[in-house]
Amino acid sequence: MADHAQILPGTLDLLILRAVSLGPLHGYGILLRIGQISGNALLIEQGALYPGLFRLVRQGLLKTSWGTSENNRRAKFYELTAAGRKRLREETANWNRLVAAIGAALAAQPEEI
Amino acid sequence: MRFLDSLRFRVASLFRRSAIDTEMEEELRSHIRHRAEDLERSGLSHDEAERRARIEFGGYQKYKEESREAVGVYFLETLAQDLRFALRVLRKSPGFAAVAVVTLALAIGANAVVFGVLNALILRPLNVPQAESLYAIERGPDKAVNHSYPDYLDLRDRNHSFESLAAYNVAPVGLDTGNNPSSAWILEVTGNYFDALGIQPYLGRFFHAADEHGANSAPYIVLTYAYWHTHFHDDRGVVLQAALGRPVKLLAFGSAAGLILGLLASQVLASIVYQATSRDPLVLAGAVLAMSLVGLLATWIPAQRALSIEPSILMREE
Numbered sequence: 001m002a003d004h005a006q007i008l009p010g011t012l013d014l015l016i017l018r019a020v021s022l023g024p025l026h027g028y029g030i031l032l033r034i035g036q037i038s039g040n041a042l043l044i045e046q047g048a049l050y051p052g053l054f055r056l057v058r059q060g061l062l063k064t065s066w067g068t069s070e071n072n073r074r075a076k077f078y079e080l081t082a083a084g085r086k087r088l089r090e091e092t093a094n095w096n097r098l099v100a101a102i103g104a105a106l107a108a109q110p111e112e113i
Numbered sequence: 114m115r116f117l118d119s120l121r122f123r124v125a126s127l128f129r130r131s132a133i134d135t136e137m138e139e140e141l142r143s144h145i146r147h148r149a150e151d152l153e154r155s156g157l158s159h160d161e162a163e164r165r166a167r168i169e170f171g172g173y174q175k176y177k178e179e180s181r182e183a184v185g186v187y188f189l190e191t192l193a194q195d196l197r198f199a200l201r202v203l204r205k206s207p208g209f210a211a212v213a214v215v216t217l218a219l220a221i222g223a224n225a226v227v228f229g230v231l232n233a234l235i236l237r238p239l240n241v242p243q244a245e246s247l248y249a250i251e252r253g254p255d256k257a258v259n260h261s262y263p264d265y266l267d268l269r270d271r272n273h274s275f276e277s278l279a280a281y282n283v284a285p286v287g288l289d290t291g292n293n294p295s296s297a298w299i300l301e302v303t304g305n306y307f308d309a310l311g312i313q314p315y316l317g318r319f320f321h322a323a324d325e326h327g328a329n330s331a332p333y334i335v336l337t338y339a340y341w342h343t344h345f346h347d348d349r350g351v352v353l354q355a356a357l358g359r360p361v362k363l364l365a366f367g368s369a370a371g372l373i374l375g376l377l378a379s380q381v382l383a384s385i386v387y388q389a390t391s392r393d394p395l396v397l398a399g400a401v402l403a404m405s406l407v408g409l410l411a412t413w414i415p416a417q418r419a420l421s422i423e424p425s426i427l428m429r430e431e
Contacts, residue, residue: 026143026147027140027144028147045170045171046144046169046170046171047170047171047172047175050137050140050141050176050177050179050183051179051180051182052183053180053183054137054184058184058185071146073143073146075147076140
């Protein structure tokens with residue numbers, strides 16, 4: 001468990017958008033996809049995914065449809081809307097700026113100041 | 114628009130709630146089933162896989178509750194709960210409640226007043242035809258809208274830019290309608306005022322530029338509809354009364370004066386001209402009566418006509 005990072009507040013939405021941007025997925029699939037693309041380094045309690053999903057649907061960033069999963073079970077599939085795609089772009093840019101800034105701040109050496 | 118959509122969604126959710134609940138339940142269960150099957154494939158027993166899947170999912174009820182909140186389904190119910198709670202708290206501290214209520218009342222009142230003024234002055238367009246071609250003439254660098262009357266006359270007579278130029282002055286007056294003298298604010302306006310605005314009276318007729326012949330030549334008043342409504346209770350008779358009031362007084366005074374003068378004159382004549390006696394009281398009385406009738410008719414007929422043609426609110430100034 002020590003090599004699992006607790007995700008930062010607010011970043012779950014970004015992860016969901018990113019996972020879904022790679023193709024329509026049901027809830028459990030999103031969780032697997034996040035694990036897969038993050039190298040299983042993030043610790044997400046599975047249930048926590050759903051409030052996030054419903055919030056994104058309500059904001060019009062995701063749309064849903066019922067379908068059949070690869071396990072031959074009925075499942076609700078999520079997919080990005082145009083607004084969702086736009087939000088993902090913006091949030092990604094924001095995140096990169098934040099990471100760059102924090103990274104720069106943490107890497108600053110005494111002689112640079 | 115978005116707010117409306119969201120509200121509609123929430124109201125609709127209230128009725129579709131059980132459907133949404135069922136769907137949500139199904140989705141969460143489907144997740145756990147999927148996880149359990151994956152765990153089973155990795156070698157766990159069916160029961161163990163089910164158990165692990167539930168544990169990994171976390172607090173099922175908690176996440177379901179959070180999901181409901183995220184969907185906004187329980188918005189109205191939560192609102193009702195919050196309201197009940199708020200009322201209970203307020204009842205516990207009546208002092209605070211009173212202060213809060215008074216503060217709100219004051220704030221709302223102040224807002225209503227400000228909105229009322231804003232609405233009348235800015236939001237509601239002037240209720241005259243072609244309000245957009247109505248202008249106020251300002252004078253000098255300080256943009257004063259007041260002009261001297263001679264200035265107004267010059268402006269009006271040499272005006273080539275506007276269809277017409279009217280002037281007004283706001284003044285406080287005492288209005289005595291017979292039994293209840295009260296103060297009122299009036300606009301003293303030029304004869305062409307109503308024609309310049311291009312409006313028609315609800316009752317009676319307006320005065321026109323032609324009615325004005327120098328100072329004090331047109332002592333007419335026009336009541337606003339609101340004033341007529343609040344002070345005269347929409348009484349059409351008030352117009353007739355006002356139109357007749359002053360002439361009747363004049364008539365009475367004139368008759369009395371005429372009687373005395375007539376008596377005096379006949380005395381004088383009698384002393385100068387022989388046998389010229391017109392002191393017969395019957396003759397004098399008849400003359401006064403005839404004069405009064407003619408005078409009354411002269412005021413009654415135009416007043417009646419004013420009422421019938423364009424039913425009216427024109428009054429002679431007392």
